[in-house]
Amino acid sequence: MSEERSLNFIEEIVEEDLAAGKNGGRVLTRFPPEPNGYLHIGHAKSICLNFGLAKKYNGQTNLRFDDTNPVKEDVEYVDSIKEDVKWLGFEWANELYASDYFDNLYDFAVLLIQKGLAYVDDSTAEEIAAQKGTPTEPGKGNQYRNRSVEENLQLFADMKDGKYPDGAKVLRAKIDLASPNMLLRDPLMYRIKHAHHHRTGDKWCIYPMYDFAHGQSDAIEEITHSICTLEFVPHRALYDLFIKELEIFPSKQYEFARLNLNYTVMSKRKLLQLVEDGFVDGWDDPRMPTISGLRRRGYTPASIREFCERIGVAKRENMIDVGLLEFCIREDLNKTAWRRMAVLDPVKLVIDNYAEGQTEILHGENNPEVEGGDGSREIPFGKELWIEREDFMEVPPKKYFRLGIGTMVRLKNAYIIKGESVVKDADGNITEIHCTYIPESKSGSDTSGINVKGTIHWISTEHAKEAEVRMYDRLFQVEDPSNEDGDFKDYINPNSLQILDKVYIEPDLANAVAGKPVQFIRKGYFTLDKNSTAGKLVFNRTVTLKDGWVKK
Numbered sequence: 346m347s348e349e350r351s352l353n354f355i356e357e358i359v360e361e362d363l364a365a366g367k368n369g370g371r372v373l374t375r376f377p378p379e380p381n382g383y384l385h386i387g388h389a390k391s392i393c394l395n396f397g398l399a400k401k402y403n404g405q406t407n408l409r410f411d412d413t414n415p416v417k418e419d420v421e422y423v424d425s426i427k428e429d430v431k432w433l434g435f436e437w438a439n440e441l442y443a444s445d446y447f448d449n450l451y452d453f454a455v456l457l458i459q460k461g462l463a464y465v466d467d468s469t470a471e472e473i474a475a476q477k478g479t480p481t482e483p484g485k486g487n488q489y490r491n492r493s494v495e496e497n498l499q500l501f502a503d504m505k506d507g508k509y510p511d512g513a514k515v516l517r518a519k520i521d522l523a524s525p526n527m528l529l530r531d532p533l534m535y536r537i538k539h540a541h542h543h544r545t546g547d548k549w550c551i552y553p554m555y556d557f558a559h560g561q562s563d564a565i566e567e568i569t570h571s572i573c574t575l576e577f578v579p580h581r582a583l584y585d586l587f588i589k590e591l592e593i594f595p596s597k598q599y600e601f602a603r604l605n606l607n608y609t610v611m612s613k614r615k616l617l618q619l620v621e622d623g624f625v626d627g628w629d630d631p632r633m634p635t636i637s638g639l640r641r642r643g644y645t646p647a648s649i650r651e652f653c654e655r656i657g658v659a660k661r662e663n664m665i666d667v668g669l670l671e672f673c674i675r676e677d678l679n680k681t682a683w684r685r686m687a688v689l690d691p692v693k694l695v696i697d698n699y700a701e702g703q704t705e706i707l708h709g710e711n712n713p714e715v716e717g718g719d720g721s722r723e724i725p726f727g728k729e730l731w732i733e734r735e736d737f738m739e740v741p742p743k744k745y746f747r748l749g750i751g752t753m754v755r756l757k758n759a760y761i762i763k764g765e766s767v768v769k770d771a772d773g774n775i776t777e778i779h780c781t782y783i784p785e786s787k788s789g790s791d792t793s794g795i796n797v798k799g800t801i802h803w804i805s806t807e808h809a810k811e812a813e814v815r816m817y818d819r820l821f822q823v824e825d826p827s828n829e830d831g832d833f834k835d836y837i838n839p840n841s842l843q844i845l846d847k848v849y850i851e852p853d854l855a856n857a858v859a860g861k862p863v864q865f866i867r868k869g870y871f872t873l874d875k876n877s878t879a880g881k882l883v884f885n886r887t888v889t890l891k892d893g894w895v896k897k
């Protein structure tokens with residue numbers, strides 16, 4: 346972990362605040378997801394930032410569901426969000442819901458009406474938009490803007506009591522129709538929506554807008570540092586204004602650049618389309634940039650936290666290469682994943698001078714990268730083995746260090762062998778390779794004096810278990826599918842999933858568990874998929890051993 350680094354700009358602000366004795370030395374952040382989809386790697390950035398900051402300064406973080414839009418929200422999403430935050434390794438101080446503040450927010454709105462700072466407008470959405478002006482022209486008011494406080498109070502109460510249909514009226518803040526900040530041109534505070542809410546049921550038919558809910562929710566919780574992404578910069582004026590007029594706790598908003606990752610899309614709306622249109626196998630499809638997808642793919646919480654740490658906290662938008670995420674998981678798994686053998690594209694190898702029916706139990710280290718070792722496992726060896734088709738060439742070219750006729754190679758954790766002959770089918774495909782082994786060359790007690798350049802992996806045919814292996818590639822063919830002509834879905838990589846349905850794995854892999862990735866020696870890192878059954882294990886490729894992506 347990169348422990349020693351300079352402070353990011355938000356840490357600088359927090360340290361200044363602490364030094365100035367602000368908020369009584371208290372740091373309270375919040376992570377405020379809208380429960381309208383599963384969390385993605387962008388949210389992980391926000392989670393690491395909010396929870397990380399609180400942790401560093403002995404503070405706390407609230408998990409607040411920003412559930413002010415009844416239509417798109419669901420408990421399924423609430424549950425998945427909680428699971429993902431916990432899995433990433435963070436604990437929230439309080440689980441809260443913006444909808445729990447609906448009564449407070451209603452009272453706040455009444456207070457602003459009483460102060461002459463809010464009014465009920467009967468205009469349609471189109472009329473309001475047309476009256477707003479443009480960035481270079483001031484907006485125009487309408488007759489509703491001059492309604493009396495009494496009339497506004499009555500109309501707002503009637504809105505709440507369900508006397509009007511959706512869209513008939515809105516409550517707007519009376520601020521400044523000529524403001525250069527368009528958001529200050531009498532923004533909407535409440536709209537009518539006769540919709541069932543996943544928590545408040547049918548109690549409400551008016552719902553507050555983001556700008557009239559977020560800052561107030563922060564203030565109610567006495568959040569000290571409210572961190573959000575750059576698109577909220579223009580909202581800050583409104584955030585501060587409502588807090589000032591309502592004379593509530595002065596929470597402060599700070600903005601950082603959202604995480605953009607190439608070869609994927611991150612908006613929940615787009616991810617939902619991929620799920621609903623069947624382009625992927627659910628929100629947790631291992632190709633998705635969701636936390637649940639990354640988890641199923643074999644990513645570890647530590648690797649995601651490290652990634653978020655490495656990208657830092659920027660003030661300007663940029664695009665992060667997914668290669669960095671892959672680098673982080675590779676680094677982590679290199680240190681932690683056990684090594685096992687799996688033959689993805691098998692061809693049979695027969696050792697002519699090895700006794701028929703004999704089995705030897707050999708040993709292989711679990712992880713040679715761990716200092717002092719990480720234990721070992723037993724690997725059965727016999728006369729017939731599976732090896733990788735690509736590890737043999739009948740006529741090996743120069744610098745081919747694997748097996749060829751007349752050339753030698755070491756079988757990992759076993760013996761040195763020499764290629765002798767092949768058996769082919771009618772089409773000329775090799776069906777069997779014959780070799781001889783050097784009995785004195787056993788790994789660990791090699792007295793043969795022979796040096797070979799290559800080592801290949803293998804599985805005893807008698808002891809092999811069969812598995813399905815899913816090889817994933819990038820979900821999109823272009824770096825920024827959202828910024829291309831046409832629909833982002835036109836840029837899906839048609840080869841993002843390749844299924845190998847007859848892979849041989851060493852018997853010890855029968856003990857594999859999801860969430861504990863293994864390295865298939867020379868092939869990459871893999872993890873057990875939830876689709877596995879006792880009869881058929883399914884493995885997902887988490888990442889290759891080296892970065893092999895070629896830009897198209």
Ligand code: ATP
Pocket residue numbers: 376377378379380386387388390391411572573574602603604605611612613614
């Ligand atoms: P999306 O646009 O992907 O649907 P959102 O911003 O609508 O995301 P929210 O549930 O509202 O999603 O976000 C919760 C928190 O996560 C917010 O504070 C938001 O700023 C932050 N967040 C969302 N996407 C990113 C991102 N790509 N990078 C960093 N933070 C993000």
Ligand code: MG
Pocket residue numbers: 379
């Ligand atoms: Mg949002």
